[in-house]
Amino acid sequence: MGLSSTHLQIASHRSFTSPHHISFAQLHSDEIPVFYVGVDVGTGSARAAIVDQTGAILGLAERPITRHEIKPNHITQNSTEIWESICYCVKTALSQSRIDPSLVMGIGFDATCSLVSINEETDLPMAVGPDFNDHEENIILWMDHRAESETDEINATNDKSLKYVGGKMSIEMELPKMKWLKNNMPTENGESLFKKCKFYDLADYLTHKATSKETRSFCSVVCKQGFVPQGVDGSVHGWSAEFLNKVDLPELVADDFKKLGGIPGKNGEYLCAGDTVGPLSEASAEELGLTTGCYVASGVIDAYAGWIGTVAATTETPVPSLVAQDKEVEGVDRACGRLAAVAGTSTCHIAMSKDPIFVDGVWGPYRDVMAKNFWLAEGGQSCTGALLAHVLSTHPAYAELGVSSEASGLSRFDFLNSRLENLKKTKGERSVVSLARNLFFYGDFHGNRSPIADPHMRASIIGQSMDSSLDSLAILYLGACEFIGQQTRHIITQMEKAGHNISCIFMSGGQCRNGLLMRLLADCTGLPIIIPRYIDASVVFGAAMLGAVAAEDAIKKGKPAGSSVSRRNSIKSVNAEEPPSPYTAPSATASMTSISAMAPGVNNSTGGYPFPVMTPIEDENKQLGFPPVDPSDPDSDEEEIIEFGSKAGTQQKVNDKFAQRRMRSASGSSRLRGLTPMKPEEKTERSGDKLWKVMESLSGMGRVINPSSENDPDRKLLNTKYKVFLDQARSQQQYREMVAKTEEAISAYLSI
Template sequence: MANDETYFVGVDVGTGSVRAGIFNQQGLLIESFERAIQTQNLAEDFYEQSSQEIWDSVAFSVREVLSLAHIKSSKVKGIGFAATCSLVCLDIQGKPVGVSPYNTDDYWNIILWMDHRATEQAERITATGHRVLKYFGNKVSPENELPKILWLKENLASQWKRVAHFMDLCDFLTFQATRSTTRSICPVVCKSGYLASDQQKTDQQKLRLDDTSGWDETLLSEIGLEELVEEGYRRIGTQVAAPGSPLRNGLCKAAAMELGLEVGTPVGSSMVDAHAGGVGILGAIEEGSEEEDTLSSDTEYLTKRLEERLAMIAGTSTCFMASSSKPIFVPGVWGPYYSAMIPNMWLSEGGESATGKLLEFIVTNHCQYPLLSQLASEKDLHAYELLNYVIFLLAQQPKMTSEQVISSIQSTNSTKITEQMNNAFAASSHAEAKGRNNTTLYDEQFSLKCLELTKNLHVLPYFHGNRAPYADPTLRGMISGLGMDNSIISLAKMYLATLQALCYGARHLVQVLNDCGHHIKYIYLCGGGMASNKLFLEQLSDSIGCPVVIPVQNQYAVMRGAAMLGAVASNYFSSFPKAMQAMSKVQQIIHPTGQESLVKKYHDLKFQVFLRMYSDQIAYRNMMMQTHR
């Protein structure tokens, strides 16, 4: 083991910015730096970026974070990269090849993940019903790489011929760092249909690390990409590696100079950003626990622990990651993917299409939002914190008028408001009470009074479709129970009902996963605002009926996961799960109320309404279809 002056760098390339962070061996962020990047959007559904700009931003950010942290480059023992699942196109010399039909500039050589130009190609690939799609979610998205590559062949033939390397963005970053063209299993399995396990062809389970047997020539030929097969797969990757595998000889001389690090610094095989967020939180353990005292090296023990934990990466949308030792097929859920997140384990990936974005939409479109925004600004609080306070007031005095609510906000200082919120919602942690199963009658009654506010107000949160478990982008949102009230009280109630709807969406997914063979007992949550909203955490734990675990510095989970890739590549940790345990700690655990509590029964009833609303929407559609007969 190295001394205390051992650090690892994690780089997270998101849609709008590059973030670099430097972490110690306990996984604590020492310093970070963020730099914005551009997106070219010249037509609807066309979104492009530049690999040159992104790499320049990565190099600048890493140099800056080292400078800000006052850490010598020699103390950095490994580096890892995570990025969006975007397609990078390079020529034989590793130079950009343009992907835009609207200009001839090679500068724009990335088809961004959210680009939907290849919708038709994705539908044609799905229509083949090829057996590989069984391990690919059964439905190909235009955000995946194969339809994008096919679109280029069919629409930009000259550029298609010039491309020597089709790479996911995270693989491009390791290519720039090491000049290795080895692809990570993570993106090729999840986004390109690569079969990483022999179990997908036989009954054995063996990880492929050094050949091309994972590409299925019949799939590529059937969808119109037979050239990739004839060329021996050289353009999409002839070597793959599990996440965190050391690449080549570490940082090459050119990259080391650009990044401000030492030549030969170990570089780990990369990951898609959401998956890196999963590994950044799933290993979190409590300080002082038996797990911390004896970081287990027992593979069976670690596997069981990870199988019980669902990663919930919450942001604009929400991604859910469930691991298993055997492949589990879940209708409407992507995967199972082998070694896509945790080596030698299978991954089921689901999600909610709009979560943070939906909450923002509901709140900002209410007629009282300008007033809410003004009051929040005056108190130097977030608008959601103020809405939590309104709910707190109404739970104590259900007959308060909107004028009384506003007066109470104006007469209470922000410190007092924050203190009351901390005491009212999700205040109990494992260290304090071993859960809320032993809540007092007053606590339960207070929770029930909060819930009574939405007794007759229900929301179906599919405003932007459903990603899982229905996998239906055409679904839309529904609200039942609207009245004529348009006061700040009605805004608070709508906000609470929307929070609950998002929780029921998560509960539905957990239920479907467990019904199909998963064994989820804990939710591990990361994601900035959602992970710090105590009212949401309380509703989430109570509605699902399992503990919600909040790791320390969870908002930096993706960068931490990337740093773990570097730590494993450096051999500082003997295995990926060991790094996950050592570099992530628990900040708080929110426990649900008891199985027999009235709060639990209330959520059970509202969940039944939630499911019924979906059925009703389908019934409405079927009724309207009769008009076309």
């Protein structure tokens, strides 16, 4: 069955004159606010959010998207379906927000790093196989692993451009997929269909669809396609003809790399995050229910939108490292050292630096993807939410866990956290952490992405007994949470050894609700964990921030708000004073375990933030990174609107701390509303600083989980177990090497 949705009771805005009668002077007066749209396309769904100038989300809708795997490792999607889902979500979110579409002046997109194939002549979808007759299936999903041999061939070149993608390309990147298409696409009239294709990363395709422009983002081409920005390591055009010819892709070199987006400044344009691509085309404005006065920002890969949506958060409790940094630097320089951990089924770790820092097993460094002349590094854990799901579902007590948690009215995670607290008491243990002191859980069930970068790594668990009780499941789950924390420490340690200076971790995703996991992350890494204003919506919120940057240009261009308004989708506003957000500033879950107890202010009664009330199954799905509904379910309702936020109704008011920012524009001044002309010195403002000001203005307040004292017994125990964790990783590789040598000797003997 499809998920049931609770319609949001969103307070409306004060009434405005019909947009068709708004004068330019009125538009630039303090009486007319500006709004932004964020669009996020994940693996299983598309989402859209409407955000105001305080950073409040006024409407947010989600719709499932399908994916097909008609042959193992060949996973495809449909760009037409994705665009239609986006349009549906934007219109739905507009309806929820009850604002006039003409007041939306910026839109930003993020998406998975999937490859989109389009006919160069017709701009229509081109099939990517394995069924090349189905042109609707024109996206090779990021998780598609069909291009194994092509990936090996590309990496065998040892081309210098590979050092900027972590030393070798991943099978999940775009160039191996393109090479596979060349090798496998059929011919038509004696010519391969590959020659008719042009290619986009999905986020870039969405900005193309929205504007009809061929502009590409540095985020997509640098991170996933082998583009090395001009001036880096002798790069002249960004794309390397030598490299592409070396991997037998001369078709991509032809016409000055036209199929990939062209040469910057010649026949192509490449932008940093949030830079303006242009206004919505008339066709896309109509389809989205917006206007041509809405400007489109250069998009980003979804994990990078999570970075945007979290790392500029302020905190109630000062974080000394951030306070010190803010005194020393300004603008986007403040972002350096703030690690974003974007968690779902897997977790991405993204950090910015002013200089290129090469880290073994970490992708990058990537220049210009967020801000001009700044570099980003991307580490990652292959499975985090997926790991917890596996540990729970494969244990003999899993069914009992389901019955018990349902009876208690808690999610499985909150139930297990409570169970661990009770176990601590009944066993007379010092703490919950000490319950697993002799369980050594190494959880790379699905290979290691960072920092070992070994896809052959597997799990090893030392200390298991034959106990199959619910208590043993609780302790095994504790071990899995500890592993996630220890592996995060491993990634950060390697990054810092290479030259990064990580000051704190900004989390996002449903795992933020798991107080046990958040406490373990803080104590394993020794770093403050900052829980953002929006747990589940941080990625789509980051996309909306991109739109806020582009909105500045919309106002500077002086576009009347009513230009090319879709009257069919125009929505009347009604009277209200302060529009409350349906999404509160959530903290980690109010877990029943003392280990997850955070600083004061977990709920309204203590003066802190309320957080969304979810059903236990919704809570679990969010923490595991699962899509909201299985689109292959024949009983699912295609027209179902999947909304986030409180199921018990919207919050009664926007938190006072956010309301105090009400008069600040998304750029940190009144300039966004057109009240004040730009100062001469601001005309050369770095694009990264523009983005950072938007991030600072809209991000709002986050909550801090500080690590325990270095002398805390749990910190000492975790430090010792970290040594065991490293030894387990090294030993596994040594054991495999020993076995491989033995197998080689056996093969040599048998061949005699």
